[in-house]
Amino acid sequence: MTKILLRDRLDDCISRWHAAGLDVIGPVSKNNISQFDTIQKAGELDFGIILPDRTLKDLFFPQTEPMFRYRIGKQQIDTEEYLPPGRQRIVFGARPCDVSAMAIDDPLFGWDYKDTYWFKRRTETVIVTIACTSADEFCMCTSLKLAPDSPQGSDILLRPLEGNRGWLVEELTERGRDAFSLIEGLLENATGDPLPLAVVPVKFDLDACREWLQNPENFESHFWKEISMRCIGCGTCTFLCPTCHCFDFQDEGDTYTGIRRKNWDSCSFALFTMHTSGHNPRSTQSARWRQRIMHKFNYFPGKFSLNSCSGCGRCTRECPVDMGITETLQEITKLSK
Amino acid sequence: MSIQEQYRKRAAELLASGEVKIIIGYGAGSTPDRRRALFIRSADDASLLHVDAACDANLSGYLVSEGLLSDRKKVGIFLRPEGIRSVNILAAESQLDPLQIVIIGFNVENGSLAALQGSGVNDFSSLISTLKESRSTPEEQALIEKIEGMTPEERFAFWQAEFSKCIKCYACRQVCPMCYCKRCIVDNNQPQWVHTSSHTLGNFEWNLVRAFHLSGRCVECGGCDRACPVNIPLRLINRRMAQEVLDAFDHFSGMSHTQEPVLASFKKDDPETFIL
Ligand code: SF4
Ligand code: SF4
Ligand code: SF4
Ligand code: SF4
Numbered sequence: 144m145t146k147i148l149l150r151d152r153l154d155d156c157i158s159r160w161h162a163a164g165l166d167v168i169g170p171v172s173k174n175n176i177s178q179f180d181t182i183q184k185a186g187e188l189d190f191g192i193i194l195p196d197r198t199l200k201d202l203f204f205p206q207t208e209p210m211f212r213y214r215i216g217k218q219q220i221d222t223e224e225y226l227p228p229g230r231q232r233i234v235f236g237a238r239p240c241d242v243s244a245m246a247i248d249d250p251l252f253g254w255d256y257k258d259t260y261w262f263k264r265r266t267e268t269v270i271v272t273i274a275c276t277s278a279d280e281f282c283m284c285t286s287l288k289l290a291p292d293s294p295q296g297s298d299i300l301l302r303p304l305e306g307n308r309g310w311l312v313e314e315l316t317e318r319g320r321d322a323f324s325l326i327e328g329l330l331e332n333a334t335g336d337p338l339p340l341a342v343v344p345v346k347f348d349l350d351a352c353r354e355w356l357q358n359p360e361n362f363e364s365h366f367w368k369e370i371s372m373r374c375i376g377c378g379t380c381t382f383l384c385p386t387c388h389c390f391d392f393q394d395e396g397d398t399y400t401g402i403r404r405k406n407w408d409s410c411s412f413a414l415f416t417m418h419t420s421g422h423n424p425r426s427t428q429s430a431r432w433r434q435r436i437m438h439k440f441n442y443f444p445g446k447f448s449l450n451s452c453s454g455c456g457r458c459t460r461e462c463p464v465d466m467g468i469t470e471t472l473q474e475i476t477k478l479s480k
Numbered sequence: 481m482s483i484q485e486q487y488r489k490r491a492a493e494l495l496a497s498g499e500v501k502i503i504i505g506y507g508a509g510s511t512p513d514r515r516r517a518l519f520i521r522s523a524d525d526a527s528l529l530h531v532d533a534a535c536d537a538n539l540s541g542y543l544v545s546e547g548l549l550s551d552r553k554k555v556g557i558f559l560r561p562e563g564i565r566s567v568n569i570l571a572a573e574s575q576l577d578p579l580q581i582v583i584i585g586f587n588v589e590n591g592s593l594a595a596l597q598g599s600g601v602n603d604f605s606s607l608i609s610t611l612k613e614s615r616s617t618p619e620e621q622a623l624i625e626k627i628e629g630m631t632p633e634e635r636f637a638f639w640q641a642e643f644s645k646c647i648k649c650y651a652c653r654q655v656c657p658m659c660y661c662k663r664c665i666v667d668n669n670q671p672q673w674v675h676t677s678s679h680t681l682g683n684f685e686w687n688l689v690r691a692f693h694l695s696g697r698c699v700e701c702g703g704c705d706r707a708c709p710v711n712i713p714l715r716l717i718n719r720r721m722a723q724e725v726l727d728a729f730d731h732f733s734g735m736s737h738t739q740e741p742v743l744a745s746f747k748k749d750d751p752e753t754f755i756l
Binding site: 373468 | 650676678679
């Protein structure tokens with residue numbers, strides 16, 4: 144016997160989670176944008192969208208975050224550390240690509256230095272993922288060897304049932320079981336037929352791409368210039384990528400007092416690798432685009448045995464000049480044949 | 481022959497005769513309704529060019545890509561009237577020599593494509609004058625009026641809600657033909673004039689700086705508005721500032737390649753209504 148969560152019980156579940164002190168967060172469409180937001184009622188959730196415009200990483204790695212306040216005195220430097228607010232949270236209705244992306248970034252944030260901010264939020268958050276039953280033309284989880292029901296990173300996986308009535312529940316982790324024990328009694332012991340998963344065609348040959356990227360001869364290939372000529376070097380594809388994780392430190396204030404913040408940064412920006420001397424080792428947009436691809440599909444897998452991409456498709460969906468990693472990897476697949 | 485066929489032929493001729501070294505146009509995009517910038521160097525590739533109502537990008541920004549014009553050779557480019565105005569401004573601001581630019585002009589009126597006659601910027605002066613006299617009323621007129629009718633507090637709240645969405649991706653800047661500065665003021669850190677952090681205050685600062693720097697220079701091509709990944713209605717700011725310079729200085733940006741930049745020039749009879 145499997146468990147079923149009925150949609151019309153969701154408000155009761157939310158009340159139980161609230162009563163247990165959890166913030167409930169989910170995809171919300173408001174003010175002409177869809178993103179993860181704290182909710183009070185199930186009605187605020189937008190289950191109609193395939194994927195929110197903004198990613199799940201916003202919840203773990205916000206675009207700007209204060210780290211500490213400093214005051215430089217004559218004798219000493221005083222600092223006051225800021226940490227994330229420390230609320231227990233449950234995210235309801237994330238998608239497998241976004242959630243896999245969090246699992247992809249875990250080893251990165253825990254590699255030589257354990258990122259306090261990332262892991263504090265990770266351990267305080269339960270993620271309930273809903274498998275995808277529809278996809279758009281940009282979705283490409285399958286090209287990354289993931290699937291519309293990939294479990295990576297999820298604590299609970301829900302499979303939508305016929306007629307929008309609810310979801311089949313798969314408890315994947317201890318944390319997920321704990322959160323769902325809070326709604327014991329609201330779940331039905333029944334089985335049902337889950338809706339068929341979204342059909343997501345494979346768009347490129349990942350292994351062939353990796354091989355091509357690993358070949359040192361291709362580093363200086365003219366291909367990089369051709370493919371990136373129209374790239375305008377904005378931060379859209381990195382900031383809206385759930386796995387992109389680069390950041391910059393900025394001190395806000397004057398010489399003696401201020402706040403040090405951790406802000407998103409992007410390898411697409413000319414300033415990203417600019418040295419104090421004025422020399423820039425990645426002085427052209429093509430070198431920057433190559434870095435983005437190399438990092439995701441060559442260096443990152445080399446280090447962590449994972450691709451730094453979960454196939455959400457946002458980099459193509461949102462690029463102002465219709466670029467994106469899909470086209471590049473499709474072209475590389477052709478080159479490698 | 482369709483306009484697209486005529487224009488492919490013209491592009492092929494320009495390349496085959498050696499008059500231009502490259503054509504900057506539009507090609508097919510990743511979906512049937514998307515068009516993307518396409519750079520063509522051989523007449524054989526002219527068949528890849530598309531011209532239709534979906535070609536909405538203002539491609540003129542690519543003209544000032546580093547090194548493109550430095551060999552003095554000519555470049556062909558597909559432009560809508562706004563793009564032609566951008567070329568005029570770039571010329572007026574000494575960023576390019578208009579004689580190097582061969583314009584393949586087109587317009588989209590009520591969803592249908594129209595060819596524009598001419599190839600040098602001066603060939604389009606009367607068209608641009610007409611545009612000044614008949615500034616189209618944007619679909620958002622109702623929203624603009626609503627915002628104008630707000631109290632300062634309400635208007636502040638409206639923009640606060642919009643700017644709090646900004647992620648400082650700078651797509652609005654990167655896509656804009658007028659944002660060619662080698663180092664944008666927000667990228668300066670000695671001293672740091674503008675907060676780099678993308679909190680609401682920093683986002684306000686960024687969008688205000690941009691609105692002022694684009695006043696009298698923006699041609700309302702809509703590029704930034706379409707590029708913004710979080711859907712901030714930047715067109716409303718552009719429209720307001722364009723109206724402002726039109727009312728105060730009778731300035732319609734990009735009228736000619738010798739037009740004086742309105743906020744960087746001085747006339748004895750300039751109105752001083754805003755100087756306290
Ligand atoms: S690929 Fe697109 S989104 Fe990414 S930096 Fe280039 S223009 Fe911006
Ligand atoms: S690289 Fe593109 S498709 Fe891959 S996770 Fe990032 S935004 Fe999504
Ligand atoms: S500010 Fe926006 S609308 Fe104006 S010229 Fe630049 S991209 Fe076009
Ligand atoms: S494009 Fe939009 S989100 Fe990006 S910096 Fe400009 S206003 Fe902000």
